[in-house]
Each structure stands twice: as structure tokens, then as C-alpha cells.
Amino acid sequence: MTAVLPARAPEAATELPPAAEAPRTARAGLPGTVARFVGRWSLRALVAGAVVAFLGLAVGPHVLGYRTMTMLTGSMAPNIEAGDVVVSTPLAVEDVEVGMVISYHIPIDDHRVVTHRVIEVDRTADGTVAVRTQGDANDAPDPWTAVLSGDTAYQMQAVVPELGNLITVLRDPVVNKVLVYGAPALLAGWMLLVIWRPARDEDDEPAADEGQPAA
Template sequence: MTAVLPAPRTAQAPSAGGPAGARPVRRRRRPVRALLRFTGRWTVRMLVCTAVLSFLGLAVGPRVADYRTMTMLTGSMAPTIDPGDVVVSTPLDVEDVEVGMVITYHIPIDDHRVVTHRVIEVDRTADGTVAVRTQGDANDAPDPWTAVLSGDTAYQVQAVVPEIGNVITLLRESVLSTLFVQLLPIGLGVWMLLAIWRPGREVDDADTHTATAARTEPPGATR
């Protein structure tokens, strides 16, 4: 008869940096710091995306697409269009201009500046000439001229982007222009390079915790 004796218990090897059987020390999580880091990261991304989209829409778009943009300087069309708003106008056949439309055109007097007003009267002649009377929504009287729309195309306002014209005017100031046109792109480039090259702290912490847990076994564990 052969007796079966229990196998001797193997002594637990002490873990690195602590006594035998000691559990790995977990780093204290900092949810507030992580939340601030996450919020800051996405805020910067949103600002960059907004700046890029605004630049493409206001500077590049009118050169490659069939529309125009113009900043409203006066309150003659308030509250429909306030000073500082940017209007987006698309081409329209002169023959299709109707009463009630808001169009952008050169006035026929003084400095021939560009205005954006509502059409209140349309006069078509036998030779195809189209003349309009306009008025600002906030003005008490019609404009003191009759404008003949030259060419075959007029421009009708299709959209209004609030307040962005004020931002554009502010950015044209010398100090801010230097900051945003020269220093800001450099700073964003450096920040993006650091974000790419620097390993994430969260990944390092997770890897360290996993490696420590793998090296440490609870008392009585068998292989």
C-alpha cells in the first residue's frame, strides 16, 4: 500500500518592492484632472476646426464656388441683418428679381458702394432693362435712387452668419493679426507634434499596473 502525501506548499516569492503576498499599490485616480485634460483637448480641437472652416467658407469658398460674402456695416437691415453679420449671396438671373427679395448691388450714386437692401419695386422695360427700388428693413423711407441692374446676374442673399464679421474686423488689427496669422499656427503645430510624440500618461499607467499585477500572485496560488 502506498501512502499519498500532500505536496509541500511552495513559499510565496516576495514581489518586487514589497513583502510576500502584498497587493500591488494602485495609483489614485484623478477624475477632475482627467476631465480638465479631456475638456481642454477637445476645446482646442473645436477652435481649430471652427477657424479652418471659417477660413475655407469666407476666404476660399467665394473664389472657387459660385457665391459671395460681405460684412454688414450698418443697421439698415436690422433685425434681419445686424451690423457685423456676414451675408452669403448667390447669383440670380436679373429677370428673376422680384419684390421682397434681399439683394446685394452697387448703388448708382456717390461712391457706388455696395448695399444689401430689400426690393420694394421692380420695373422691366421692353428692351430687357430691369430697374429696382429698394429699402432697408430698419429705414423709414425707400432709398433715394432707382438702380438699374447691369449685366445678366444679380446677387440674392441666401444666408446670414451672425457676428462673424466683427471677429474678422478684430482679427485685422495689427497685434491680433500677427498673433493669429503667425504665432498661433506655430503654437498649434508644436502642440500637435508634442501630442503625437509624447506617450499618453493613461496608457503608461495602465501598462505599469498590468505588469505589476502579472508579477504578483495572491497567497496560495498554484501554477
């Protein structure tokens, strides 16, 4: 007689944990990308600064009517140092008052323009306005009395530190030649770089290994 053994049910397959994701490596071209980014924006900032300076010093006075002058001495220190640029706006001569800082032609020697503080105003019956001035850093008043000719004087409104020193450097013959010939070359090179720069490839993301359940 043959014995029949009961069938044994198969055990359920155990599921293996998914394989750990491989760590992503740092982007190999990161230093180069940062260098290109810094160089590109530095050049843009330089060009923008040059444009703003040109508009402010060359175009602005003709369009908006203000004047700019480089302070050559420290006679108005500490408010205005040598090498600073003074920005002055028009003012009616009859409105000039003691305490104002004005730019005007001195009545002696080379009739150069100075920017000093008004310490005395003398108005005559015919409308003539004469002033005495003094530099803030000077111990004595200027040795002259200046008659303000015309209808307009120029009162200081703003000071741009060190800009006059930069202008002096740019006017140097050697620096001027470098800018005349070098700036267009740099601009042309930058434009060619922008036009012919190869498109960046998308970074390949490492695919994560997915665990497969065992049969």
C-alpha cells in the same frame, strides 16, 4: 485489566468568511486627465472652426459662386444686424421681384455694395431692369433708382450672425500679428506634444484578499 476508550472523531474545521475587499482609491491623476482631454479637444475645435471659416469665406465663393458681405449698419434690422455676414447667391436679373433682398452697387457716391429689400421693379423694352430698394429698418426708400447691370443679380439666402465682427477683430493689426506668429507656434507645440507624449501606464488594480479556510 486495561480499559480501552473509544476514539473521538475530530470535528470539522469551521470555514472563516473571506476578508473584506479593500476599497479602491480614486484615481490620483483624474484631474490631469480631464484637463488634457478638454485642452486637446478645445484645440481641435479651434483648428476645425478656423478651417471651416477659411473654406466658407475664401474658397467657397470661388468654387460655388456665392458671395459674402459684412453688414455695416442696422438698416436691415432685426433680420440682419450690423456685424452679420450676408450670403448671397446668383440670380438672373430678369427674375428679380418685389420683396427680394438683394446685394448690389448703389449708383451714387462711392458705389458701395448694399443689401436692401426690393420695393419696386421697372423693366424696359430693351431688357433693362431698374429697382428701388429700402432697408427694413428705414422709414423711407433709398434716394436712388439702381439699374442692375449685366445678367446676374445676387439674392440673400442666409445670414451668419456676428461673423463680420469676428472678421473685423481678426483684421486688427495687433491681432493679425499675434495670429501670424502665435498660431504656427501653438500648432507646432501641439504636434510635438502628440508625437512625444509618453504612453499611459495601465492602472494597477488592487488585488482582493481571498480568505483561506483554517486547517
